[in-house]
Structure formats: C-alpha cells, structure tokens
Amino acid sequence: MKEALKRAGVEDMLFTVELTExxxxxxxxxxxxxxxxxxxxxNICLLSPVSKNNRIYTPQGIANSVRLFEGAKAFxxxxxxxxxxxxxxxxxxxGKYLNIRLEDGKLKGDLEVLESHKSWVFxxxxxxxxxVGLSINAQGKVFRRGxxxxxxxxxxxxxxxxxxEPAATLNLxxxxxxxxxxxxxxxxxxxxLQELKEKRAELVExxxxxxxxxxxxxxxxxxxxxxxxxxxxxxDWQLTKRELRESLLTDSQLPRGAITxxxxxxxxxxxxxxxxxxxxxxxxxxADRESVIxxxxxxxxxxxxxxxxRLEHASSSIDDxxxxxxxxxxxx
Numbered sequence: 001m002k003e004a005l006k007r008a009g010v011e012d013m014l015f016t017v018e019l020t021e022x023x024x025x026x027x028x029x030x031x032x033x034x035x036x037x038x039x040x041x042x043n044i045c046l047l048s049p050v051s052k053n054n055r056i057y058t059p060q061g062i063a064n065s066v067r068l069f070e071g072a073k074a075f076x077x078x079x080x081x082x083x084x085x086x087x088x089x090x091x092x093x094x095g096k097y098l099n100i101r102l103e104d105g106k107l108k109g110d111l112e113v114l115e116s117h118k119s120w121v122f123x124x125x126x127x128x129x130x131x132v133g134l135s136i137n138a139q140g141k142v143f144r145r146g147x148x149x150x151x152x153x154x155x156x157x158x159x160x161x162x163x164x165e166p167a168a169t170l171n172l173x174x175x176x177x178x179x180x181x182x183x184x185x186x187x188x189x190x191x192x193l194q195e196l197k198e199k200r201a202e203l204v205e206x207x208x209x210x211x212x213x214x215x216x217x218x219x220x221x222x223x224x225x226x227x228x229x230x231x232x233x234x235x236d237w238q239l240t241k242r243e244l245r246e247s248l249l250t251d252s253q254l255p256r257g258a259i260t261x262x263x264x265x266x267x268x269x270x271x272x273x274x275x276x277x278x279x280x281x282x283x284x285x286x287a288d289r290e291s292v293i294x295x296x297x298x299x300x301x302x303x304x305x306x307x308x309x310r311l312e313h314a315s316s317s318i319d320d321x322x323x324x325x326x327x328x329x330x331x332x
Contacts, residue, residue: 047107
C-alpha cells in the first residue's frame with residue numbers, strides 16, 4: 001500500500017499537521033540585541049528554510065507567514081500536555097512579537113517583553129543566549145518529498161515560546177496520529193472516498209489494482225492449500241484402507257497362498273466413501289474368495305489335520321484368474 005501511494009503521487013498530497021519547531025541551529029538569540037529602555041529583544045530569528053528537525057519550509061510559505069507571526073504571543077516553556085491546542089496559562093505569557101520581516105530568506109522579528117518578566121528574560125538573553133531556544137507552536141500544510149517533509153504553508157500561529165530545550169518535532173504520520181487522538185480534523189481525516197475518486201482517480205485505480213493482485217494471490221494460495229489438504233486426506237484414506245485390509249485378511253480363513261498381490265490390490269481399490277462401506281465391500285470379496293477355496297466337494301487326502309491339508313491344497317491349486325472367474329460366475 002505504501003508503494004502504491006508513492007507511485008500514485010500521494011507524496012504531493014497536503015496534510016494539516018501540528019508544527020513544534022526551532023530554527024537557526026536552536027540558537028535564535030545569537031544575533032539578537034537587547035533594548036532595555038524599550039523592553040525589546042531585537043532581531044530574533046523565528047523561521048528559516050530548514051528547521052532543527054530537518055523539515056523544509058518553502059520560500060513562499062515563509063513569506064506568506066509574516067502576517068501570522070505579527071503580534072504572536074510568547075510564552076515561557078513548552079505548552080503543558082493539557083494545554084496543547086488549548087488556552088495557555090496567562091502567568092506564562094512573557095510578551096509578543098512585533099516588526100516581523102523577511103531577511104535573507106529568514107523570518108525575523110522583535111520580542112517585546114512584559115515588564116513583569118524582563119528581570120529574568122533579559123539576563124538570560126544577555127549572559128546565556130546559547131542555552132535558550134525558540135519553539136514555534138503552529139499548524140501548517142505539509143507534504144512528503146522523499147524522506148523529508150516540506151511545509152508548504154503555515155496556516156495558524158499560536159505562539160513562539162522561549163524554551164531551554166527546543167522541542168522534538170513529530171514526523172508527518174505521528175502528527176496525523178496525534179491530531180486524530182485529539183479529535184482535530186485535517187484534510188486527511190475529512191477526505192471522503194468520493195472526493196478521493198474525484199481528485200485522485202489514478203490513486204484509487206492503483207489501490208484497486210494492488211487489491212486485485214492481492215486477491216488473486218490469496219485465491220491461488222487458497223487453491224494450492226485445498227489441493228494439498230486433499231492430497232494429504234487421500235494419503236491418510238489410503239493408509240486407513242491398507243490397515244483395514246490387513247486386519248480383515250488376518251481375521252479371515254484364507255491361506256497365505258490365496259492372499260496374492262493382485263487380490264490385495266483388488267481389495268484396496270474397492271469403492272466406498274466411508275470406513276463402514278469399504279469394510280463391507282472388502283468383506284464381500286474376502287467371503288467370495290473363501291467360498292471359492294472352500295467350495296463343497298473338495299477333499300484332500302493325507303496325514304495330519306484335514307483342515308490344514310485342505311488349506312495347503314487350496315493355496316497351491318487356486319489362483320487369481322480362477323478366483324476372479326468364479327466370482328464373475330457367481331455374480332451372473
């Protein structure tokens with residue numbers, strides 16, 4: 001399925017995902033300057049073509065996001081789990097971003113810090129800017145290009161937060177999963193089958209083609225499995241018939257000489273779908289052979305037990321041809 005989507009161009013489909021990103025090597029304040037008189041940290045990098053997490057932001061997408069970042073809130077730390085996508089604690093609000101502009105392909109701006117927070121924000125920015133990162137809390141349209149994700153546009157900016165550890169970004173499919181869990185609706189979730197047929201008919205056909213191939217393969221495997229089971233069943237049935245034949249012959253009155261290979265083959269090929277039917281058919285053939293061997297009027301002279309001598313005489317005088325002829329005669 002994954003290969004089918006890829007070949008059908010699904011990589012170009014846009015998905016709405018959550019963006020939690022940091023930029024400029026995770027050190028957005030290294031070129032910043034502090035204007036204490038105005039309570040402003042100037043020249044902060046908010047957005048650049050490649051995020052720390054290796055996402056690509058298109059030039060057009062960066063340029064079109066200027067208005068969204070203008071006036072964006074700045075909070076201290078990442079949003080708590082309970083605050084994701086929701087209202088943040090007002091006590092964490094440290095200021096807002098102004099004078100958003102595009103410089104050398106990057107989005108830059110100035111952070112106006114609230115009076116109540118400048119006592120710790122300014123010293124941190126001055127003395128340890130390498131320990132501070134900015135993390136955007138936004139939403140955007142993303143598509144896959146090879147192994148990377150490309151942000152075509154930013155559609156919503158909630159805040160740009162001052163953090164000690166830039167957030168690790170969820171990949172495209174993890175983001176989609178998170179959206180689904182939080183009941184957020186993106187393009188993927190709202191896409192109906194009819195819309196998919198209308199917009200990506202070739203994708204639907206590719207999926208159907210792969211489904212047909214899968215069905216054909218499964219049907220073939222099913223036929224082969226049935227045939228194998230049939231063969232195994234036939235083998236077991238033959239074994240059962242052989243065991244039954246040997247048991248009936250052992251219990252019969254037939255001498256060893258009367259139990260020829262031809263007669264044994266005749267027994268094994270009797271008709272019948274059940275063990276009872278086969279038993280009955282074999283018993284009839286054995287009884288027929290016994291009746292031929294021990295037919296009235298046969299007398300054997302000699303020493304010893306008369307029955308043993310009679311059996312010995314029968315074993316040497318009866319053959320398959322004689323038996324079959326006698327059986328046929330009896331049937332007529």
